Amino acid sequence: MSEEHKKQLEQQLWNIANTLRGKMNADEFRDYILGFIFYKYLSEKMDIFASSILKEDKISYKSIDENSEDGKEYLEAIREEALEALGYYLKPSELFSEVTKKGNSDKGGDTFILEEIQKILNNIQLSTMGTESEEDFDNLFEDMDLNNSKLGKTPTQRNELISKVLFHLDQIDFKLEETELDVLGDAYEYLIGQFASGAGKKAGEFYTPQQVSKLLAKIVTTGKSKLKTVYDPTCGSGSLLLRVAREVKDQVGDFYGQELNRTTYNLARMNMILHGVHFRKFDIKQEDTLEHPQHMGQEFEAIVANPPFSSKWSANPILSTDERFAPYGRLAPSSKADFAFVQHMIYHLAENGTMAIVLPHGVLFRGGAEGHIRKFLIETRNYLDAVIGLPGNLFYGTSIPTAILVFKKCRETPESILFIDASNDFEKIKTQNYLQDEHIQKIYDTFKARTEIEKYSRNVSLEEIKENDYNLNIPRYVDTFESEEDIDINSIAGDLSSLEKEMSVVDKKVAGFCAELEIPKPF
Incomplete structure (x- = not known):
């Protein structure tokens, strides 16, 4: 009913x-x-x-x-x-x-x-x-x-x-x-x-597709029946925060978020209240998360985010002393803020917490400052827990493939990182790709059990990642190559010879018909 x-x-x-x-x-x-x-x-x-x-x-x-x-x-x-x-x-x-x-x-x-x-x-x-x-x-x-x-x-x-x-x-x-x-x-x-x-490119400012939200929420709530806090530093309409609450048996204690766009910030607050979240239970702020963070000093048990892909930011040298970025010795480049969001979220992650962030594939292999930060997170901190490759064309306004990076400060399997290549599992509806429930469940079950599936998932040792100079490009670790069937050249040559003989017979018949009809031959 x-x-x-x-x-x-x-x-x-x-x-x-x-x-x-x-x-x-x-x-x-x-x-x-x-x-x-x-x-x-x-x-x-x-x-x-x-x-x-x-x-x-x-x-x-x-x-x-x-x-x-x-x-x-x-x-x-x-x-x-x-x-x-x-x-x-x-x-x-x-x-x-x-x-x-x-x-x-x-x-x-x-x-x-x-x-x-x-x-x-x-x-x-x-x-x-x-x-x-x-x-x-x-x-x-x-x-x-x-x-x-x-x-x-x-x-x-x-x-x-x-x-x-x-x-x-x-x-x-x-x-x-x-x-x-x-x-x-x-x-x-x-x-x-x-x-x-219907909003095209602007949709990315306020909405994460529901199936992606569901996957992120399931990941950060793994093994938890309740959460004290959940945080989204680029919360948009607040839908991702609310999705996390659905994945736990008991209600989330408190919701925290920050959003730059004023209209979207208003939408997020309405969304919270309309879903029955008491005004004392949520703290949504409106400001630039990287330049003017509003929850400094706070730690959160679950953190989720779908930040704007490869957006620009100031990368102001004064931020090098900011406690969110100082430990790394490098700032993310001004042309691509992806790792700045990762650093910001790591800073806010509680020791017993899990964070999951959607990012473009470039973060997996780009060098320079991003390569330095990536190496620090893996070699020095050992916070990266899993890399999950998603299909392209899942998000409104962009067709690029994306990946979910999962981080934990206290990892259950510190000797390896799980790689999942789910890029081929989707359903295409009109011009958009969608993850169906069975696709989400397969990813989640594989993540939860850290199962190795041929051409789909693999636990990769830190030593192997080090040998690859901390390049996390998924095809390096999960081989999805499908070999083609062997071609029998002699058989094909025989088939062609037979076809040529058949065509010669047909040509003669057609020529005879044309002669009877006194019309030119078509060849």
Whole structure:
């Protein structure tokens, strides 16, 4: 039943999202539809919470008269408890369903509501001022400009479109009272994925394909039934952090992340709250992770990342004394920040932790500073645990093949590094490659048991890697060469001779037919 409802909800939300499709690009209308879904979610949570408090008084939250003395007393008491429990507050008149009624003639209203909605979204943020949740709600709706001309040339047209979107969203039951289900969270993830598929290159800024997220999450949670902390230094929409939580039996203690893009940072915070992560349980920061790290001095039990591939960074010499980079004696080149992210993550990795990072294949063999850092990680620290080659064309916006590098500070098998070549295991759907569940399970089972499979995986000794000058190019260690069948030249020559005789007979027949018909021969 829940699976059926989830799929139905996903389709309903996507149909509503498509009412904005013709107005703007995927990455633009994404912010509006996800923002409105989030506003509806906050409203329903507020209504459920307040009504539970008012149950003994046998009144509903929406029935409170906000202007009466009794009503004001009720609201003040509820406000205090809501800020403590939920982290925000909405008055009855500010609830999604109440505003929707005003803006839709189908519900007995036909009011201009754009200014009211904008004010309510601001009020949600203002309600948190001076509280613990202030940072988590700060400017959360700043990307929802309801005066954007792309929503309509005139205010009336914009009001009509937004009212229509609200009306259709209001028809959907999010089933928030069924606390054991997370159908809305799943649907929200589905929408983010759909928007990513239409956003092209920009998708890489906020979304890791779900199948890759699942694999990373399974790797870093191996052998753990619960996690105290999980961290993603390039967290995008936060989906990868949330995926890690799904892979452990008990809930993750605390979520930590950092994201450079402001819009994506807002999306990550919404995603956390909408998935039921309490505001005290996540700490998402907005800044450049390499230049301005926000969690210095902290260690995390699980770390995952899909950083921008081979992006540029300052490589400012002053960073040579930064405790994240100083032990290596070299900084990653300014043209390629891949190893800078690795160094940053290693610094934050707890002694009992595991980190998994997706990187382009160049990190496996490039020389210079990257070769120096790679050698240090293997020879001096012995932190590299596994190298997993993935198929190309898995990620939106780029077709390059990638690899997952797994690091541990306390390795169970310190004498070898596991290499897995999973580059040929995928399913092609239209123009994109996908890892299916059986592909993910095969990689994970091989990683977990460190199984050696011919032409697929191998445990390589540190001595052999040293002999290869710390070059980690996967084909050096996992031979996937398939020999072709031997060709019998004499047999082929015999076949050609037979064919030539047959063709000669046919040519004579055709010549005879042409003579009878008194037409030229075709040869």
